[in-house]
Amino acid sequence: MHDLTIVIPVKDPPDLQRFVRENLEVLSASKKVVIDSGRGEQLGRLPNALLFQRQVPMWEARRIGYEEVRTPFTLNLDADTILPNGYVLDSLNALRKNSCDAVAIDYDPPQGHYAFGTSIWRTELLKKLYDYPPKAVEKLIKVGEREWVTAFQNGFCECMYMWARLIRSRAKLETLGYKATHLKKPCSFR
Ligand SMILES: [Zn+2]
Numbered sequence: 001m002h003d004l005t006i007v008i009p010v011k012d013p014p015d016l017q018r019f020v021r022e023n024l025e026v027l028s029a030s031k032k033v034v035i036d037s038g039r040g041e042q043l044g045r046l047p048n049a050l051l052f053q054r055q056v057p058m059w060e061a062r063r064i065g066y067e068e069v070r071t072p073f074t075l076n077l078d079a080d081t082i083l084p085n086g087y088v089l090d091s092l093n094a095l096r097k098n099s100c101d102a103v104a105i106d107y108d109p110p111q112g113h114y115a116f117g118t119s120i121w122r123t124e125l126l127k128k129l130y131d132y133p134p135k136a137v138e139k140l141i142k143v144g145e146r147e148w149v150t151a152f153q154n155g156f157c158e159c160m161y162m163w164a165r166l167i168r169s170r171a172k173l174e175t176l177g178y179k180a181t182h183l184k185k186p187c188s189f190r
Contacts, residue, residue, distance in 0.1 A: 004030045004092060005069040005123070009061035010040030010079035012145070014183045020046070022082045030075070033068045035061035040079060059132040059158065066130060069123050078117035081107075082181040090176055091120040100174035101125050102166055108179035116159040118180045122171075129165045132158050 006027065013019060016039070020027065032049040034040060037056055044051025052064055066074065073095055075088065084105070091103035102121040104114035166173055 001026075001030045001088070001092060003071050003096075004073045004075055004088070004120075005071045006030050006032045006075045006077050007035075007062060007065035007069065008032060008040075008043060008077050008079055009035045009037070009058050009065065010043060011037040011058070011061075012039050013079040016040070016042055016079065018183065019079055019082070023077070026075075026077075026083055026088050031071065033065040035064050037061060043079070062130065062132075066123075066127050069127075072123055073120060074123045074126050075120045076117055080183040081118050082183070083118065084178040084180060087176065087178040087180070088120065090178075091174070094174050094176075095120065095122060099172070101171035103174045103176060104163070105176055105178040105180055107182045110179070111182075113157075113159055114163060114173075114175060115180065116157075116162045125166075125169070125171055129162065129169060129171075131165075132161060134161060 027046055032046060034043040034049055034051045036044065036051060036053045041051065041053065043049060050068055054061065054064060073092060087105060094100050094103055102119060104119050106114055163173065
């Protein structure tokens with residue numbers, strides 16, 4: 001998939017071997033930008049991968065990744081996610097036909113909203129819209145290794161924020177009936 005780049009932020013992944021094994025078809029077919037904030041260096045050894053090792057929050061990792069994307073389409077792929085067969089090809093077909101600007105799917109079991117951490121975008125739009133976290137939640141308090149608490153904690157997350165940005169920009173969101181598998185709790189980064 002020469003027109004797709006996969007941006008993978010990784011920090012203490014639950015099962016990197018399984019992530020690589022079960023996503024191998026997609027991972028082998030496209031360029032990858034890996035932003036490693038802990039225990040993700042193995043992904044940088046995949047063919048056609050660019051590795052950055054930076055201790056940064058997830059949103060900063062995504063931004064570093066997006067800056068390196070030169071293809072028309074970008075796949076957000078968190079390192080704790082197994083993609084369902086067919087999702088990437090069907091999404092690219094929709095994007096190439098110009099019938100949408102991004103394609104979202106949910107997880108199994110459902111997390112109740114479409115995931116940003118597993119989503120495919122028109123790169124130009126993604127770069128333009130991605131400005132997470134919003135000002136109102138810039139005050140983050142770290143509690144433990146990976147958990148952040150904000151005043152918006154209940155029902156607010158990066159996914160909801162980005163879909164709202166997309167809809168407000170009048171871009172078109174496609175949702176396909178696929179479900180990705182999560183290797184840890186869904187939407188763990190808010
Ligand atoms: Zn979410």
